[in-house]
Amino acid sequence: MLVTGGAGYIGSHVVKELTIAGHDVVVYDNLSKGHREAVRGGTFIHGDLADKGLLRETMRAHGVDVVVHLAADTSVAESMSNPAVYYQNNVVNGLTLLDTMLECGVKRIVFSSSAAVYGEPEKVPITEDASKRPTNVYGETKLVFEGILAAYDRAYGLKYISLRYFNAAGADESGEIGEDHNPETQLIPIVLQTALGQRPYLEIYGTDYPTRDGTCIRDYIHVSDLAVAHILAAEALMNGVPSNVYNLGNESGHSVREVVSVAEKVVGHKIPVREAGRRPGDPAVLVASSEKIRRDLGWRPRYANLEDIVASAWKWHSRHPRGYEAG
Numbered sequence: 001m002l003v004t005g006g007a008g009y010i011g012s013h014v015v016k017e018l019t020i021a022g023h024d025v026v027v028y029d030n031l032s033k034g035h036r037e038a039v040r041g042g043t044f045i046h047g048d049l050a051d052k053g054l055l056r057e058t059m060r061a062h063g064v065d066v067v068v069h070l071a072a073d074t075s076v077a078e079s080m081s082n083p084a085v086y087y088q089n090n091v092v093n094g095l096t097l098l099d100t101m102l103e104c105g106v107k108r109i110v111f112s113s114s115a116a117v118y119g120e121p122e123k124v125p126i127t128e129d130a131s132k133r134p135t136n137v138y139g140e141t142k143l144v145f146e147g148i149l150a151a152y153d154r155a156y157g158l159k160y161i162s163l164r165y166f167n168a169a170g171a172d173e174s175g176e177i178g179e180d181h182n183p184e185t186q187l188i189p190i191v192l193q194t195a196l197g198q199r200p201y202l203e204i205y206g207t208d209y210p211t212r213d214g215t216c217i218r219d220y221i222h223v224s225d226l227a228v229a230h231i232l233a234a235e236a237l238m239n240g241v242p243s244n245v246y247n248l249g250n251e252s253g254h255s256v257r258e259v260v261s262v263a264e265k266v267v268g269h270k271i272p273v274r275e276a277g278r279r280p281g282d283p284a285v286l287v288a289s290s291e292k293i294r295r296d297l298g299w300r301p302r303y304a305n306l307e308d309i310v311a312s313a314w315k316w317h318s319r320h321p322r323g324y325e326a327g
């Protein structure tokens, strides 16, 4: 099995779970955002998706039969200021991957998609058939690639499962791998860096949303639960299921203030916050229905409550306050 982006936050957890489940894994990552130390299993290839020759050689040399494709740029803000890079990396380089797969006779792919394909939802919980109107370029690139996969299925018989993640959070129970972005933009790492004294305060982006406490509500899902879903999806494809699309969330929403108060409980002290204006493009509420993947693939989250998710993230951040940099 080939995992692109296997050195990233979600990818490294996918690699770990695949290895535990006994799969042979080849990790393909250009390390532009990922970390070599995060790859705890499998064979590592330092390569770029645009390098068709190396991709082809990797697929042939390792007898790849399924691809799990996570390599992508993921910052919403950056996608708005630099759309060229997002379309290049998330769409054009993804096409190179698909064309190389077809050349090598590989016809199964699990694709890392996002709740960002929906944009501002009309109703929650969000089901897979809800309207898709992304509010940022990142979400557009994920939606375009989903469309490409559907076209490749119709034309060339490529079978895919797209997984639309809600808010990935937490870290592997070992405390050895976790979230380390530069710059960090995600709420839970920022809250925990504030708890460690690395930031003076957390800025709460918007306190006037139409929610129970005025702050945005999100559906936080443990990264290891996400990872297990990739194994179920890859195995289902190997068993010949038709192409499909699934949401992945915990089906419960937590506001920014609730995340802070759960984190205070986990770390055992107050975390300073400041109220700030809204961040452009943030929907008020995003909560998944994950009913479809539960029903079709038998997926069940192990970490259903936010406190366990934040506690696992704290284990990583408190042991590795500077992320992978300090080892």
Ligand code: UFG
Pocket (backbone or CB within 6 Å): 074, 076, 114, 115, 116, 138, 139, 166, 167, 168, 185, 186, 187, 188, 190, 202, 203, 204, 205, 206, 216, 217, 218, 256, 279, 282, 286
């Ligand atoms: N937030 C703050 N302060 C911060 C950081 C975040 O108040 O310093 C708030 C945000 O405004 C948002 C919530 O915390 O309401 C969660 O923000 P994150 O940046 O952690 O996550 P997002 O919901 O913005 O983003 C996630 C994924 C993206 C995906 C998006 C889909 O991380 O990859 O959902 O909308 F595109």
